[in-house]
Amino acid sequence: MDFLESSNQFLADLGYTNSGVRSVIEIFAVVVLTALASYISKRIFKRVEIQFTKTENLWDDALLHAARRPVSLGIWIVGLSMAAYTADQYSNVVVFDFVEPIQRIGVIFCLTWFVVGFIAQTETLLIDPDRVEEPIDETTVHALGKLLRASTIITAVLVVLQTLGFSISGVLAFGGIGGIAVGFAAKDLLANFFGGLMIYLDRPFKVGEWIRSPDQEIEGTVEKIGWRLTTIRTFDKRPLYVPNQAFANISVQNPSRMSHRRIYEKIGVRYDDSDQLENIVAKVKAMLKKHPDIDTKQTLIVNFDSFGASSLDFFIYTFTKTTDWIEYHSVKQDVLVQVINIIEGEGAEFAFPTSTVHLPELTSSGLQLMPSQPTNEG
Numbered sequence: 001m002d003f004l005e006s007s008n009q010f011l012a013d014l015g016y017t018n019s020g021v022r023s024v025i026e027i028f029a030v031v032v033l034t035a036l037a038s039y040i041s042k043r044i045f046k047r048v049e050i051q052f053t054k055t056e057n058l059w060d061d062a063l064l065h066a067a068r069r070p071v072s073l074g075i076w077i078v079g080l081s082m083a084a085y086t087a088d089q090y091s092n093v094v095v096f097d098f099v100e101p102i103q104r105i106g107v108i109f110c111l112t113w114f115v116v117g118f119i120a121q122t123e124t125l126l127i128d129p130d131r132v133e134e135p136i137d138e139t140t141v142h143a144l145g146k147l148l149r150a151s152t153i154i155t156a157v158l159v160v161l162q163t164l165g166f167s168i169s170g171v172l173a174f175g176g177i178g179g180i181a182v183g184f185a186a187k188d189l190l191a192n193f194f195g196g197l198m199i200y201l202d203r204p205f206k207v208g209e210w211i212r213s214p215d216q217e218i219e220g221t222v223e224k225i226g227w228r229l230t231t232i233r234t235f236d237k238r239p240l241y242v243p244n245q246a247f248a249n250i251s252v253q254n255p256s257r258m259s260h261r262r263i264y265e266k267i268g269v270r271y272d273d274s275d276q277l278e279n280i281v282a283k284v285k286a287m288l289k290k291h292p293d294i295d296t297k298q299t300l301i302v303n304f305d306s307f308g309a310s311s312l313d314f315f316i317y318t319f320t321k322t323t324d325w326i327e328y329h330s331v332k333q334d335v336l337v338q339v340i341n342i343i344e345g346e347g348a349e350f351a352f353p354t355s356t357v358h359l360p361e362l363t364s365s366g367l368q369l370m371p372s373q374p375t376n377e378g
Helices: 002-013 018-053 059-090 096-125 138-163 167-185 185-200 244-248 269-289 325-345
Strands: 209-214 218-223 228-233 237-242 262-268 300-305 312-322 361-363 366-368
Touching: 002 366, 018 059, 059 096, 096 138, 185 218, 185 228, 185 237, 218 237, 228 244, 237 244, 244 269, 262 325, 269 300, 269 312, 269 325, 312 325
Parallel strands: none
Antiparallel strands: 209 218, 218 228, 228 237, 262 312, 300 312, 361 366
């Protein structure tokens, strides 16, 4: 190398004729310069970071954070490689023959680290509502991020193999044959992988949504969609790990995407209050039409429904505007309380199962026992 020859001549001119002394001085100088270059790069990154925080462009921040550590590692790889070359000039040791391929592999690793880090920073950026005006769906972003990272790593591995002297075409051919064997041996793993891929493509649910299955005991909030497992947090706060292939064979409900919540209640009044039933039904229906939290554009039914064993039953069928679980119950409570007030305001009462007991009566011939018998009176 011209640099080493120049440094050798410079040290010889200074009077360092011993090759061992020159090698120690040169290696020490290379290490010191490498450390100095690493320190300067860190200082530059800090100053650039201060300037980037003042700009509205968020991509420069992602590039900066992704490049910080790979650049520092790359400087040390190049510096230590030069130190190894220097040592090789003075000692023909076999181990130094591996310096050049190790240097190339190190540079490839740094580039791969930078690209993978930039992809991760971009994922975080695209789903953060505080940093972008219209965040992209988290599930889609993570799926694309995983695909890009996998592609980057596979490409890096192939380049490393080519650097080490392996034929990529032979590796790919061997991979195709081996893939068939692996496919038979790990069919469940592949089924889970493609199941996860279908979730990403079809998007029946995403992270943060509440799902349940009528076919299996699966219900909770989706926390993570992996390539093999989907993590669901049940309502009693236990984690539930479901293999992705299971979703190809079961029905899945997604209550998080419902447009409304339904109120469906049956209410019974006494048979003695049959005269007031028509007014009660009309007033309950009018109340629902005026209620601010009931969506009157949806189906709204209040009708006398059936003759019960001890009651005249009418039902309420309507939908709330909110889909929030807690707010829905508050609206439902308000509706039912107003129904109570309407029924009581009409002088009627709620029905409940009752029975009438007939006591003995005194007759001219003595006591006559009257049997106890149940009735259907309200």
